[in-house]
């Protein structure tokens with residue numbers, strides 16, 4: 001069989017992900033693997049019709065397609081995202097229709113599931129049948145048990161593509177009935193109390209999103225700056241070189257780093273206003289996230305409010321919604337809300353926008369940041385362990401930040417907890433103590449809270465302040 005490998009890494013042949021593909025190739029000499037380095041050559045593929053056609057011809061001649069890509073910011077690199085947009089805008093779906101597809105990602109397992117879900121959904125939109133995802137941690141291939149597992153994945157993919165079984169579609173097709181949004185007048189600006197707002201947008205002229213951002217900006221009056229993504233001064237997508245790891249200096253000198261540090265990060269309220277393209281925001285928006293990697297794995301927006309203003313069927317894009325929910329909390333911020341034009345009724349959208357502006361301000365003033373829950377806690381632990389572990393020699397800027405800000409909160413560093421746990425474990429090794437503990441389990445668990453409810457200084461302060 002002929003397998004077309006679409007490589008999303010901007011590193012082309014020097015991609016780690018491609019080493020996994022190479023391994024699969026060596027394990028399956030009876031099949032032909034043809035790799036298209038999409039991420040690296042996106043500029044030529046986009047600019048030259050013949051380059052795009054060459055890739056499409058390679059897909060057409062293949063029996064199955066393997067999406068092989070690194071995970072960048074919970075998705076695929078912006079360059080690969082752009083290619084996916086081109087497939088839809090050039091109506092190239094027929095090259096894929098009916099073929100079997102799978103994905104192979106390398107990453108540090110931070111939101112690799114969302115990247116793979118995205119590819120799965122896009123492949124189904126292209127009429128393909130999904131056989132599965134192989135989500136490797138970047139160094140897994142160095143270990144024999146993972147090599148064996150990769151071979152099993154390859155066998156399943158190739159067998160399935162050969163057998164042509166029926167496969168259930170997981171992500172229903174998107175049904176979009178956009179209605180024109182017209183804002184009713186200009187709202188009175190709110191009292192922003194010195195809070196600064198930045199609205200980063202990829203709105204097309206005359207689009208619903210442009211009108212929505214204009215209304216939201218009016219709610220904040222002079223405190224808001226409306227910044228089109230075109231002004232982010234990006235000459236290209238992140239190259240994945242990781243040279244920024246040492247001291248947060250990007251190899252690009254196009255002005256994006258200054259833009260990010262001076263125009264976005266200082267704001268108290270950050271609004272990301274984007275258009276749904278396939279099942280995510282635009283590749284241009286994705287490029288902003290990827291390029292912000294020069295700041296490393298440190299929370300970018302600690303204590304701030306983040307909100308999304310979306311044009312398009314975001315409610316039908318489960319992966320995009322998951323990313324939008326998780327991204328702010330992973331950056332140390334609070335998700336103040338999401339408003340889209342899906343309601344289709346202008347007055348309802350106006351009300352949602354006005355309410356969002358008021359909520360952003362209210363929460364910014366109170367300093368509320370909702371606990372991030374599982375994604376934020378799990379994400380922090382992955383970064384903490386990996387930065388302290390193998391990434392520390394290179395990601396020196398991250399290491400310094402984690403040390404300074406107490407982010408190396410390993411349980412083994414808490415001596416008091418370790419002593420009390422050891423002591424309690426010893427006591428509870430006696431059956432009599434176990435019996436007693438079992439009987440009193442519920443009360444014992446509540447004991448520390450009784451003290452908080454009886455005399456918390458925070459409650460007392462709040463009472464005083466009225």
Ligand SMILES: Cc1cc2nc3c(=O)[nH]c(=O)nc-3n(C[C@H](O)[C@H](O)[C@H](O)COP(=O)(O)O)c2cc1C
Nearest residue numbers: 009015016017070071072073074107108109110293
């Ligand atoms: C800009 C950028 C963003 C990244 N984002 C993620 C991420 O969200 N989750 C993750 O687990 N790894 C992330 N990584 C790590 C890469 O996925 C990982 O290093 C991958 O193995 C690189 O593969 P490649 O050499 O094939 O490009 C990121 C790396 C870069 C450079």
